[in-house]
Amino acid sequence: MEDKATILIVDDELGPRESLNMVLKSFYNICMADSGVKALEMIKGEDIDLAILDLKMPGLQGIDTLREIKKERPEIEVIILTGYGTLKTAVDGIRYGASDYLMKPFNVVEIIAVIRKILEKKRFYNEFKTFLKELGSRSGIDLPHAKRQVNWDHSLFEMIKEAMIRPSDRTEDDGSHNYIEFVKVLANTLENKDPYTHGHSSRVNYFSNLIAQKISLCAEERDYLQIGTYLHDIGKVGIDNKIILKDGKFNEQELEIARRHPEIGVELVKSMGISHQIISVIRHHHEFFDGTGHPDGLKGEEIPLLARIVSIADSFDAMTTDRPYRKAFSIEEAILELRRCAGTQFDPILVESFIEIINEKNESIQRQIQQTVSKVGVG
Template sequence: MAHEKILVVDDEANIRLLCSEILTRHEYLPTCVDSPHMALRAVEEENFDLLMTDISMPEMDGLQLLQSVREFQQDLPAIIITGHGRLDQAIHSLHLGAQAFIVKPFTQQELLQAIQETLEKNRLTKENLRLKLLMPLFEISQNLLLEVNPTALFEQIVNVASKETKSDQAILSLRDDVSGALEIKASFPPLDLGSDGIDLFKKIGQKTIEGMEAIIHVEGGKLDGECSELLERCGFSSLVSIPLSYQGKVPAVLSLFKRVDNISYNQSDIELISILSGQAAIAIENAKLFDQLERSHFESMKALAQAIEAKDLYTRGHCDRMVEYALAIAERLGLSAEEKKHLGYGAALHDIGKIGIHELILNKSGKLTDKEYEIMKAHPMLGAEIIKGVDFLSPVVPMIYYHQERYDGKGYPEGLSGEQIPIGARIIAILDTFDAMTSDRPYRKALPMEVAFAELRRCTGTQFDPTIVETLIKIIQEDPQNSSHAH
């Protein structure tokens, strides 16, 4: 390609003139100097695409010059110009990193051929290096497509983006489908910049979405006044913010920031971010579709559970109350987002096995016979059997199977005790009993809250997990709406 900048260093005026005329005629941009000292000054001031230097000059030979120049431009390709008596030095120069040499006197064709071959070789070397650097990223990008848990996916995106671009801060913001507002979903490292930082990230993200194109700002560049001030206050000097677009929509924005003492983003960084953002946009859409599919399956399963409730007016709303309290307990106990989601499913579906129990047994107002009780005891196993074939509900199976176990080991079906019982099953067991006590039944009215609390505490350590009992009571006592009425 033409227009490459070539630095020619030779103490012979006729060689400099010849090179200048040939190169200019073929649309190269030559800078010709007569000494290594002038060459080093030129390299300090601008970048060149190629160095051509005489091997034998008074103050510094061409090989010394090549080594000095590479302190400024490490990957600058070089052609050594030599006379017939200096071929051994020219060959030695190839071992020191020169790409080619030409022998004086040379023809126009020899000069142009050496330049073209050297530039092409350098281009291929750079491309090969670039691909080697990008290959791990392609593998990482493919792994993103396999992650369907949104929280884990968002964290993976910011971690990879930060690491691969050596950014000081990576932010992933999602656009709400209804309101259009941006919400920060993941950051690496975790946010600790205060209100200015949050303000900056949201403004940059919003500008990226509104413009539907990347915002690239490097040190010394221009950014609008308010964002520029925020950037400076937060200690950043450069940023790249990319819209993660999919099928014409922008569901998310990936914003990366570097501090003043970090090197600004370059073309390689931007290319890398573009590849990552393209894969990230598809991965986010995949996760959304998977989530929608999962919700659809769950709603179908929940409809079965609610079909059981519909048989009994007294248990209507039981599932929804179970889910509400279960999630509140999970929050207090510090369970992860995934654990909370699965607990919500478990609380809603814990009695799904009762679909296989006869209605006469379910709605019997008096005490069950021994035979009826044995039939009723099968409902956790039936429930686990119903949902075990649904992949996304596999973590819920143990909650349903073990939710009739007792803390002292005297429950069923396996007689597990203490923390052998999955925490989800322990939470559901307490909530199931609590909701039954505080709901109207065919044979009695709902018990007052304080009576229900006293009963839960009486059974602490025998039937129920003490920590979970106290957590539930505290949650209800802190919410006047809950503590003022039974169901």
């Protein structure tokens, strides 16, 4: 059996406090506080996983208690309890970092389900954070991201769950499916840093697959491409958030740092023992066809094919999504831009294949961009 989580019940009224205690004490360690001030004292001394907080209390109000808890101990999950007619306050609570809210009088089945869901999410989050730290220490790279509190959105949580708990995924001799799920999670976590790149890897994956289909890439290469698209920017976890989240164009020095992400990415994944085809995507997706790209200044077909594909898909996605400093290009404008850079930045033959397929599938591409971009801002 796993260790019991500790729950803090904060309510000024004895009745609800005790009844929650009765319901929960056989599953969890319970602490209780009858005011916001006492709750704040308790979180300093006890190892609390989750707090259930009444919003309407004399003295320090629930919402203020919530804000203080989140300031002091952001890792504590908070569920707020609210009476009839105060839905707006509950919504405010979510804005200030509460994980969920429950209406009073509470329903026992519902409250247990909500607590389980939240604690499960927290456990996956911790596992995932440990994974990132481990990755950082194995590769000797400091990962600022691993120390940061991640805003989880539901889909991300579902993906982590899928990647981590399906029993077949736990076997030693891998299913590549598991691996793909896991790299998706990594990519999504990374993209959560920046609303402008939300969904970027899945779109790069989608566009790359279109090119792969068009040029009849073999199944094995397509598998590598699949993973490569999700991992291509993984090195950004090693770059300071200040640069990743910058609202505007980089200055010279920042550009220099940002340009290191392919190399950092390779350092990171080397320790995972993954194939050189995938590594080549990570390292070379910013090479230019005319040899003026980075990090190695490779030219033409010296640039591995998969990296040349991802480079086009990556840039096409950047062009067709909004950036802090400019609006998205239309597909037609993006096609013109691809053509303009064919032969200098991009492989001209692959550009033509991609444009052909864009013209064939314009509608579904439009949909793909809309669907993933409209999720921006969830977390």
